[in-house]
Amino acid sequence: MQASIAVDLQPIVQYLLRIGDTCLIHAQRISEWSGHAPILEEDIAMSNMALDLIGQSRAVLTLAGQLEGRGHDEDQLAFLRQEKDYRNLTMVELPRGDFAFTVVRNAMMATLMKLLWERLHESSNAELAAIAGKAVKEARYHQQHAADWVVRLGDSTDEARQRIEKALRELWLYVPELFESDAIDEAASAAGIGPRWTDLQAKWLEEMDAILGEATLQRPDDAAFRSTGKRGVHSEHMGYILAEMQYLQRAYPGGVW
Amino acid sequence: MQASIAVDLQPIVQYLLRIGDTCLIHAQRISEWSGHAPILEEDIAMSNMALDLIGQSRAVLTLAGQLEGRGHDEDQLAFLRQEKDYRNLTMVELPRGDFAFTVVRNAMMATLMKLLWERLHESSNAELAAIAGKAVKEARYHQQHAADWVVRLGDSTDEARQRIEKALRELWLYVPELFESDAIDEAASAAGIGPRWTDLQAKWLEEMDAILGEATLQRPDDAAFRSTGKRGVHSEHMGYILAEMQYLQRAYPGGVW
Amino acid sequence: MQLEERFDAHIDAGDFIEAKDWMPDHYRKTLVRQISQHAHSEIVGMLPEGNWVTRAPTLKRKAILLAKIQDEAGHGLYLYSAAETLGTSRDQMLEALHTGRAKYSSIFNYPTLTWADMGTIGWLVDGAAIMNQVPICRCSYAPYARAMIRICREESFHQRQGFEALLTMMQHGTEAQKAMVQDAVNRWWWPSIMMFGPPDDQSPNSAQSMRWGIKRISNDELRAKFIDATIEQAKVLGVTLPDPDLKWNEERQHYDHGTIDWSEFWRVVGGDGPCNRERLGARVKAWDDGAWVRDAALAHAAKRAEPQPLAA
């Protein structure tokens, strides 16, 4: 029962898994802050953001399971796949790092998700459009909150600036993956399900430039490095995330929770 | 198949699990140094010590399974129990810490194990006596190696001394558990299987005092804190150790490795 | 002493005291101690639950747990604010926590070892907390009473969710899950009934707090109420409470219980419980690791408050 499930490779399902998995794994990382944030207000903010992302993930994974048509519910999809069948962006797998790393990643991801949800709100799939309508409001708030911190830390003390620059440099390596187009994107776009992510790039850069500009930060140069989590080839961090996340489902076969 | 196994609670089996599990979990922690040690020679030493401990654990768990008589082999015992059925000392669960923490823990554990194996070499169980005959040589080497480092770090720079004192203070809290006697110890002792661990305490303190003395370190005061891993109530670290250690066995039911 | 007489009269009349009102120093200190201790308990209490967020077994349970932790941080926030009305800053209170001068609820010094601990904490620990806290909704200090009304409402919700999580496992789960629940109940039962504090005859501060309307019901009375209620709930769940001496006493109209190991209670209160060092260490580490963030936020605010130089 708790052996891994095999997931259908049809493009629309894969397209949805990219979204649902990115929200899920990002939530795992953000939730590591609960109880450990620099100020109590951020314990609340981080828990809240993780909660929103879990909610988004549940909705999208449920829809993916329905479209797949193999009877997989949100939990089977979330907990019983093999690593290579997760389709999240590599960026969200990276360890939580310090608070600078967290807010830069949150700003990048929330900006992406906001732009994505805006487009998904016009999806030909009514269910997805409805999910997006709610999610976009959450993502807007996440973006604002993270951007405020990027600005606050970027334009403050030397230490904070060094930390935020380092975070930006490290995370920027994972940006190309966000906008790499492939057959899955093309299929989703052709079916009117959602945009090719590459079509979000110009607007994403514009918004990120605005945030970085206000924080008096420079956008880093692009490198030749390419991450590939969206295609199921993850970083070495992913195995540890899954071992922890899946443990109870694996160790208590047939459990009802 | 990969649901958890239930383990027999007869005292002799429990007595052996305490030994086998302590070696196993200690090996998990030590092996985290492979590739990350301060000098290459210590990469070798740590890998080697982990390897010895795994070997000891295999032998003892195999014997425990035989005495239990339910057909459990070393791997079922190592990988398919629930947390509360592991019987290792809490001390070996603690995160690896810095190199000072590692060598102090290694010195404490190797001293205990050396004294224990010496006594087990006279066990009424011929198999256990044979295992002990080999293991005691390994433990002697582990003790020597760790003690050398405690002395080297204790009597050197201020930083090293502070680190080693901090490690000693933290680890000393977990010492009482080593020598707490109970019905399991009594049963093993009565059957001539092995000593009550409390009977090792005087000699252990003597040897530790010799090491600490040469390192110009003070033995810390005893606290009222009591750890209870030996009775199956572990620290919060244990769950993470097991999630990682057991993952493949749990996720690939029926696997042959 | 006219002020003190008027204060006493207010108290006797069951009136509320507001922040701007005159109050005796000792009343103020007692409240700061109690409210900040309560706030610290919310904050430290996030840790044993935070320990299971990444391992929650379903997405629904993960969301419920995250929401609960978020609520607890919120409770901490209200409570620090309530205490601040008495003239002590949040940073001062945190400093007292971090240096070990201030206490928090000892219950959070026990480890969360299985998923069933999440449900059990909701059921027993939040249950006991509510029993303790409901009377504080009528506390004489109004800002504290107002905070408690909101907190109690959310705590009740948490308790029901915890109970429901256990009930699901007990009614629909596997044998291994049921054993997990029973194991958790075995570990949390005694610490939970210790949450009401030492027996009345050994509770030195209680009389004055009662007099001032800060405390309304005695430790033993609350404990008895909790035990009576919990025994019925345990029957619904199908778990056994780990005390063979629990039995109905017709005369007292309460259940009798076995002897509580107060030496364990005092050991944990004194700092030598299973997780005291980890809990405080985690909080201090979060605070220390976050120092640069707080400094940066202040520096940024100062920078932006200055007039900006004109562009060249």
Add this chain to the structure above:
Amino acid sequence: MQLEERFDAHIDAGDFIEAKDWMPDHYRKTLVRQISQHAHSEIVGMLPEGNWVTRAPTLKRKAILLAKIQDEAGHGLYLYSAAETLGTSRDQMLEALHTGRAKYSSIFNYPTLTWADMGTIGWLVDGAAIMNQVPICRCSYAPYARAMIRICREESFHQRQGFEALLTMMQHGTEAQKAMVQDAVNRWWWPSIMMFGPPDDQSPNSAQSMRWGIKRISNDELRAKFIDATIEQAKVLGVTLPDPDLKWNEERQHYDHGTIDWSEFWRVVGGDGPCNRERLGARVKAWDDGAWVRDAALAHAAKRAEPQPLAA
């Protein structure tokens, strides 16, 4: 130039050069570069395997993996020693590694994503390494040649163990395990055949190394030998190599293979492979975190070397 002539004559006669012998500067530098690069590869190579020690699926496999990693650290040690005979210290070589001036085998910049990667690294990566290294056992520089003899013996053992681990899964494992093996082979095949380096016509240093007896067989020749041997082993395993163009060429008496993506090779060599930053970062962190340990060991040795003050 009498020395150089005598050196050339030794080389031409197939004699070994010892550390005390005269040798041209460029020969010395080439050897230091190659031996230290080889040593660094052993050290960095511990990381992708170390990644699976705590997750090994059985105790036997955990022991085998630990023993292998221990051997690799040992190889690193011999090789640094061999290089030190040429007048460069281990610390100097490590400094070159940590600052990015020295290279290590690019294969270790790929991630180990499943347990099957452990067997596959043994089979393919160690297999390719041996193919590269066996000729070095006849290298003109004797200390290097002697180190390589011992290393090659252990590497062969590792390769057999890796193959056996895969064979166990393919012959007795579940479908999920077989798929795991195939997935690992798919990911490691191309990087493995890139381990022989660029095609002969693009390998600038090869000619001089051949002349000096440091290199004995060309990149393409070794690659062909490896591919031929591996195809037969893949059949025994029952895995498919991910190259549809592999087919026997009667004329060359070798298998033809598909086009190798050398742009990927150069990208990884250039620092932009999947794990370059993590690998170097982990080594630098281990070194930096260990600085106080090395300092303390030196301080202790100095202290103990001094005469002890008399006891009062």
